[in-house]
Amino acid sequence: xxxxxxxxxxxxxxxxxxxxxxxxxxxxLAAAILIGMIIFAIAGANPINAYGxxxxxxxxxxxxxxxxxxNAVPLLGVGLALAPCFRMRYWNIGAExxxxxxxxxxxxxxxxxYAKLPSAxxxxxxxxxxxxxxxxxAAVPAIFKARWGTNETLFTLMMNYIAIGIVAWLQGGPWExxxxxxxxPMFDSKAVxxxxxxxxxGWILVxxxxxxxxxxxxxxxxxxxxxxxxxxENTARYAGMNVAKVTLRTAALSGAICGxxxxxxxxxxxxxxxxxxxxxVGFTAITVCWLSQLNPFAMIVISLLLAILSRGSxxxxxxxxxxxxxxDIITGIILLCMLGCEFFINYRIIWRHKESSGKEASV
Amino acid sequence: xxxxxxxxxxxxxxxxTVANDKVxxxxxxxxxxxxxGENGSGKTTLMNMLAGIYFPDEGQIFVGGKExxxxxxxxxxxxxxxxxxxxxxxxxxxxxxxxxxxxxxEGKYDLKKVAAGVKEISDKYGFGIDPxxxxxxxxxxxxQTVEIIKVLYRGANIxxxxxxxxxxxxQETEKLFGILKAMKxxxxxxxxxxxxxxxxxxxxxxxxVLRKGQHIKTVRTEETNPQALTEMMVxxxxxxxxxxxxxxxxxxxxxxxxxxCRDSEGVTKLENVGFIAYSGEILGIAGIAGSGQKELLEAxxxxxxxxxxxxxxxxxxxxxxxxVGKTPMEIKEAGVALAFVxxxxxxxxxxxxxxxxxxxxLRTWNKGRGIFVNRKEPEKVAEQVYEFLEVVTPSxxxxxxxxxxxxxxxxxxxxxxxxxxxxxMSAYAVRGLDINTSYIIYNLMEGQKSKGVAxxxxxxxxxxxLQLADxxxxxxxxxxxxxxxxxxxxxxxxxxxxxxxxxxxxAN
Numbered sequence: 001x002x003x004x005x006x007x008x009x010x011x012x013x014x015x016x017x018x019x020x021x022x023x024x025x026x027x028x029l030a031a032a033i034l035i036g037m038i039i040f041a042i043a044g045a046n047p048i049n050a051y052g053x054x055x056x057x058x059x060x061x062x063x064x065x066x067x068x069x070x071n072a073v074p075l076l077g078v079g080l081a082l083a084p085c086f087r088m089r090y091w092n093i094g095a096e097x098x099x100x101x102x103x104x105x106x107x108x109x110x111x112x113x114y115a116k117l118p119s120a121x122x123x124x125x126x127x128x129x130x131x132x133x134x135x136x137x138a139a140v141p142a143i144f145k146a147r148w149g150t151n152e153t154l155f156t157l158m159m160n161y162i163a164i165g166i167v168a169w170l171q172g173g174p175w176e177x178x179x180x181x182x183x184x185p186m187f188d189s190k191a192v193x194x195x196x197x198x199x200x201x202g203w204i205l206v207x208x209x210x211x212x213x214x215x216x217x218x219x220x221x222x223x224x225x226x227x228x229x230x231x232x233e234n235t236a237r238y239a240g241m242n243v244a245k246v247t248l249r250t251a252a253l254s255g256a257i258c259g260x261x262x263x264x265x266x267x268x269x270x271x272x273x274x275x276x277x278x279x280x281v282g283f284t285a286i287t288v289c290w291l292s293q294l295n296p297f298a299m300i301v302i303s304l305l306l307a308i309l310s311r312g313s314x315x316x317x318x319x320x321x322x323x324x325x326x327x328d329i330i331t332g333i334i335l336l337c338m339l340g341c342e343f344f345i346n347y348r349i350i351w352r353h354k355e356s357s358g359k360e361a362s363v
Numbered sequence: 364x365x366x367x368x369x370x371x372x373x374x375x376x377x378x379x380t381v382a383n384d385k386v387x388x389x390x391x392x393x394x395x396x397x398x399x400g401e402n403g404s405g406k407t408t409l410m411n412m413l414a415g416i417y418f419p420d421e422g423q424i425f426v427g428g429k430e431x432x433x434x435x436x437x438x439x440x441x442x443x444x445x446x447x448x449x450x451x452x453x454x455x456x457x458x459x460x461x462x463x464x465x466x467x468x469e470g471k472y473d474l475k476k477v478a479a480g481v482k483e484i485s486d487k488y489g490f491g492i493d494p495x496x497x498x499x500x501x502x503x504x505x506x507q508t509v510e511i512i513k514v515l516y517r518g519a520n521i522x523x524x525x526x527x528x529x530x531x532x533x534q535e536t537e538k539l540f541g542i543l544k545a546m547k548x549x550x551x552x553x554x555x556x557x558x559x560x561x562x563x564x565x566x567x568x569x570x571x572v573l574r575k576g577q578h579i580k581t582v583r584t585e586e587t588n589p590q591a592l593t594e595m596m597v598x599x600x601x602x603x604x605x606x607x608x609x610x611x612x613x614x615x616x617x618x619x620x621x622x623x624c625r626d627s628e629g630v631t632k633l634e635n636v637g638f639i640a641y642s643g644e645i646l647g648i649a650g651i652a653g654s655g656q657k658e659l660l661e662a663x664x665x666x667x668x669x670x671x672x673x674x675x676x677x678x679x680x681x682x683x684x685x686x687v688g689k690t691p692m693e694i695k696e697a698g699v700a701l702a703f704v705x706x707x708x709x710x711x712x713x714x715x716x717x718x719x720x721x722x723x724x725l726r727t728w729n730k731g732r733g734i735f736v737n738r739k740e741p742e743k744v745a746e747q748v749y750e751f752l753e754v755v756t757p758s759x760x761x762x763x764x765x766x767x768x769x770x771x772x773x774x775x776x777x778x779x780x781x782x783x784x785x786x787x788m789s790a791y792a793v794r795g796l797d798i799n800t801s802y803i804i805y806n807l808m809e810g811q812k813s814k815g816v817a818x819x820x821x822x823x824x825x826x827x828x829l830q831l832a833d834x835x836x837x838x839x840x841x842x843x844x845x846x847x848x849x850x851x852x853x854x855x856x857x858x859x860x861x862x863x864x865x866x867x868x869x870a871n
Contacts, residue, residue: 006434009418012377220734224724227717234711237666238701239725240692 009350021345028341032334039329043322050316057315058308064315066198070269071307073199074099074261077206078285079292079299080213081257084250087217087294088230090145092251094138094156095258095282097163100275101137102130102259103266104167107184107273110191110266111175119190126191127263134259135252137163142251146244152251160282168275175273184273193268200268202261207300209257214296226250258282287331291338306331365428367392367552368413368444368521373422375408382408384576385422390552392520395543397555397563397584400573401596401797403767406556409573410523414446415439426521445514446523451506453498459509460494463516477516484515488545503652504535511542522546523554528562529794530652533825533858540566558797560589561826572596597799605805605830608813613641615677616817617663617699617786622672624662632658633841636672640786642679645808645818647832647849649825651861655841656821657703660788663819664701665691678785679815692729700784702776704791712775715764719745719756722763723778748777752803769800776804780811787811790821805831825854839863 037047058064078095085092106126114122141155170176170184177185193200217223225246229236236243261281266273284306292298313327369389375382383405390396400406411417413424415436423430426442433439439446453462460478467477478494485492490508498506507527514522524543528536543553543566557563563570564584571581572595579595594600617640624633633655640646650656661667663674663686674686678698686694695701703711713722723741731737745759752773756766763771776792789808793801808831812818822828828835832849837860845860 006418219736221728221736222734224721224728224736227721228714228725231714231716232711235714235725238664238691238703238712240690240695240729 007351011348011350012346013348016345024341024344025338028337029334032330032337035333035337036330039326039333040322043326045316045320045322050320050322053316053319054309054312057319058311062198064311068304068307068311069199069203071310072303073203073206074265074281075285075288075303075306076299077202077209077261077264078258078281079288079303080206080209080296081254081261082285082289083213083294083296083299084217084223084226085254086289088226088247088250090142090230090247090251091153092138092156092254093153093283093286094141094159095254095285096278096280097156097160097282098134098137098255098258099262099265099278099282100160100163100167102134102262103273103277104163104170104262105129105133105259106263107175107187107266110187111185114188114190117190122190123193123267126267127260130259130263131256132259134262135256138251138255138258139248142248146247164275164278167273167277171273171275187267187271191267192271193264200264202264202268205260205264210296210300217294217296222246222249287335291335305334309334366390366425367394367427369425369428370409370413371423371425373409373412373419373424375405375412375417375419381576383412383419386573386576386578388571388578388581390521390554392550392552393547394569395547395553395555395567396581397557397567397570398573399557399560399563399570399592399596401799402769403575404573404596404797405576406573407525408576410446410525410554410556413439413444413521413523415444440517440519443518443520444523445517445519445521447507447510447514447525447527449525449527449529451510453506453509455499456497458495458497459492459501459512462498462509463494463513467517480516481512484512488515488542488549490542502535503530504532504538507531507539508542515546520550521552521554523556525556526558527555528557528559529823532651532861533854534862536562558801559824559826560592560798563592564589574598593798596797601799601802605802605809607809607831607833610641610644610833611813611815613644615639616642617819618673618675618677618683619663620673620675622659622662622674623670624658624667625670626658631841632667633662636838636841636843638836638843638846640817640819642785642817643812643815644833645812645820645831647828647835648819648821648838649828649835649857649861650838652823654838654861656790656838658841659838660701660703660790660819660821663694663786663788664699665689665694666701676786695726695782698783698785700779700782700787702779702787702789702792704772704775704789704794713763713771716762718758718760718762719749719754719774720759722774723748723781726778726782744778744781748774748781752777752807768794769796772796772800772804776807780807784816786817786819788819788821791823792820793827794823801827825857829854829857837861 040047040050058068078099082092082095106129109122109126109129113125117125137159141152141159144150144155145152172182175184177183193202195201196204217226225236225241228239229241229243229246233243262277265277270277288299288302288306291302309327309331313324316322316326317324366389370386373383373386386409398406408417412419413433415433415438418434424433425431426444431442433442460474460481463481464472464474464477481492481494490512492505492508492512498509501509527539531539547553555567567584569581569583570587570592572579572592574596620637622633622636623631625631636659648656658667662669665686669687672687675683676686676697676699677683720738720742723744724736727740728736748754749756749759754770754773756770763774772792776789779787792804796804805827808818808820820832829849829852834846835849835852835857836846837844837857839861844863847856
């Protein structure tokens with residue numbers, strides 16, 4: 001080869017073993033942690049100490065673990081909700097709004113029906129109302145998409161702001177507690193989800209949802225329809241699938257689960273309703289969904305990881321005075337490394353040969 | 364003597380597969396060379412290395428006797444090498460001149476100068492291209508000519524054409540060959556990738572044959588013949604015959620009358636189409652690309668709304684039924700199968716990311732009660748197709764996207780045949796397949812015919828339609844311009860009907 005050979009060349013690879021793929025992913029995670037150390041050093045803390053504090057505050061104490069689980073539950077739930085949409089290549093980024101609407105519908109019953117119903121029935125009604133409203137909120141853009149081919153990405157996004165706006169109005173208007181307080185009153189204890197092992201029982205619900213979603217996506221007719229439609233609308237039509245129906249049904253299912261998460265958050269965590277009830281979960285869950293490559297079981301791990309990071313960094317703030325937003329930076333770095341490592345799984349890098357018969361170095 | 368371009372000892376590997384193995388090849392100026400080889404023999408890979416898309420792992424490339432390093436398409440252009448790809452890389456809303464100007468990076472953007480240059484090249488070779496015409500107003504053949512001008516404008520002396528005739532009518536093909544000969548006379552070196560042996564014989568001076576990534580031989584065209592070339596390609600003697608039998612006991616199976624279809628924008632795609640497809644017969648459908656072939660099959664399969672007309676289906680020993688108004692699923696259940704191979708080979712009828720089993724499931728996913736899909740049945744069908752059609756795949760769960768083109772098409776056609784249809788519609792079933800694999804597919808069609816199936820076969824290659832079909836229906840602009848007997852008609856007659864020049868029997 002002459003010296004004009006390009007310094008770096010890329011070649012597609014398809015022959016990597018599963019073991020090696022996971023090795024690369026682990027290495028990427030390790031790299032992210034190492035880069036995180038540099039960030040800590042810049043922020044003026046001892047990196048080892050910082051990681052230690054993060055782990056101690058999130059996993060070291062019972063209260064920490066509870067907090068982690070509490071944070072992971074909505075992430076996992078919404079991640080599961082988004083999975084079928086993303087498998088269908090339907091970009092539902094309106095989970096925020098669907099959570100908010102679900103929370104709103106549940107809150108209506110919590111605020112105005114608590115005296116008329118026994119606790120178990122009330123909670124059930126709240127859950128169903130939340131699912132129904134979440135589904136409705138997700139169905140609106142899906143109907144437009146199915147009938148007029150509108151862009152669901154923008155549509156679902158815009159629906160978020162409408163939902164948040166509606167709740168903000170309720171908060172300051174019809175549902176306001178003390179006049180002028182801009183706060184909706186706390187729920188009656190009958191409308192609060194019971195605790196199991198110190199965390200509201202939603203965590204059992206989302207674990208059941210994991211199993212449900214795994215089976216739904218991999219073994220059912222619906223799941224098959226979603227997968228085919230995601231790959232090719234033409235093929236789906238060819239196979240006799242009703243594209244509009246599948247789109248609508250999947251979006252509604254997604255919205256229903258988001259609505260359920262909204263109910264759990266309002267009832268189990270906040271015990272009231274406010275406009276920031278979703279609190280960015282709808283967006284963070286997109287990360288959960290993609291990092292787990294739409295695998296429901298992997299989502300458990302990823303949502304816990306993100307929850308540990310977020311809990312750990314608030315511990316960091318109290319213990320070491322490092323801003324909590326550092327967790328966002330670390331999360332971003334992990335995400336970048338995880339997504340970036342897929343490149344090395346799919347491509348081989350060939351460096352220019354050192355000598356004419358030099359061995360190919362590949363990364 | 365220095366060659367226009369010479370490859371020496373070129374090797375290219377993808378992972379553990381060797382796409383090109385120590386290839387030595389050269390072309391001289393003023394020569395048209397055909398590059399022949401089965402699918403996966405490494406033709407395109409080899410040419411992509413000349414065009415700067417891949418970089419060879421080993422070996423050298425010489426242009427005009429000087430060693431060069433082609434690292435990008437721009438390097439290729441600078442060395443005077445231009446490739447015309449099968450799928451045009453043109454922007455529809457731009458004019459010919461604007462498309463040529465794209466990507467040229469010399470001084471300031473001067474469209475007038477480019478237009479003048481386009482005009483000059485067009486006049487020189489007799490292309491007859493108007494530089495200010497928009498691409499979307501052009502015919503397929505004109506678009507191809509713009510691609511050629513694009514390459515010539517950048518000063519290419521070595522032109523590579525990847526299956527240029529696949530999209531052309533016989534008349535347009537003749538015209539293209541005229542252009543190639545004019546360029547040859549002008550001293551250009553031309554490399555033609557093709558599967559059609561009659562074209563190889565008609566236009567090229569030398570033929571280079573690749574097999575399994577290795578250069579087998581380069582021969583002078585006048586010293587060889589199609590049979591010898593095929594044997595070189597395949598590596599053993601093969602028969603290139605279709606045993607066309609007389610239709611046995613033909614009965615009307617599908618009676619289409621007055622079929623009219625419009626697309627969502629109200630444009631008429633099919634107009635008053637009428638014909639009868641008989642059992643035990645292959646009805647070929649010919650036409651320029653986009654004359655309504657796809658729409659016709661989709662309308663019959665229930666995938667396209669029908670404005671007016673009727674499609675009467677008469678299954679063996681059953682009472683006739685109307686298909687218009689039925690869902691695609693009902694039509695499929697009734698025994699009308701469609702195997703459509705779109706341009707990208709996947710995308711319609713197959714799911715690239717899924718394995719054979721899950722692709723077989725596309726036919727049966729909705730069967731059975733309950734909410735779960737049945738995997739057993741499609742798995743059995745996949746095994747059958749795998750064994751019977753000798754599909755080359757590591758496993759029946761291996762994503763079909765990663766299979767070679769021929770195998771993808773075997774999966775598709777095999778699935779439809781496995782459902783024992785009584786009407787089998789197939790479109791472009793051999794799209795991009797090499798000769799050997801194509802004949803396997805033709806013989807599958809013939810086999811279906813002998814079982815009494817009414818086969819409707821949309822094809823691109825007229826020579827094949829003439830050999831394979833019993834009757835040929837010619838579509839032109841969504842209308843039937845004629846139905847001819849394939850045994851007595853000529854290529855010219857069908858070619859004329861395709862453009863309706865000279866008028867078909869019921870032309871308007």
